[in-house]
Amino acid sequence: MGDRDRERHATEAMRDRLPEEEEEEPSASQALAVATLLPLGGGLLAFAGLTLLGSVIGLALLTPLLLLFSPVLVPATLLLALTVAGFLTSGALGLTGLSSIGYLLKQARGVAQKAPEQMENAKRRVREAAQAARRLTEETSTA
8 A cells, every 4th residue: 555655646746747738829920820821722722623623624625636636746735735734733733732731730830839938038028128117217216
């Protein structure tokens, strides 16, 4: 029984030493990043999907023309160029959308790490402003 009590006291002592996690609010710049990047990333992903769909539909519709007019190389070159451009545009928009969402997630994860430093800076600035106001008051009252 004595061992159990010692273990329980040791556990409680360790729990007392651990800092309590506090929920911290995001800063204005992080909220602005979320408000900007979430619709931007979603919109770019939607455009990527629409471009890919358009490229596939265009390829399906123009392939019979390629077969009918195979002696003519200009339509074949045009079809190939448009298809490649569509796929590349789709990939670029998709990659941009995913990277925007990835940046947003990275910023959201960094909130907890940056908040203590920002709080210390804010406390220091308030302390300096209070000292400056105190000095100004003392100078004014002695003059």
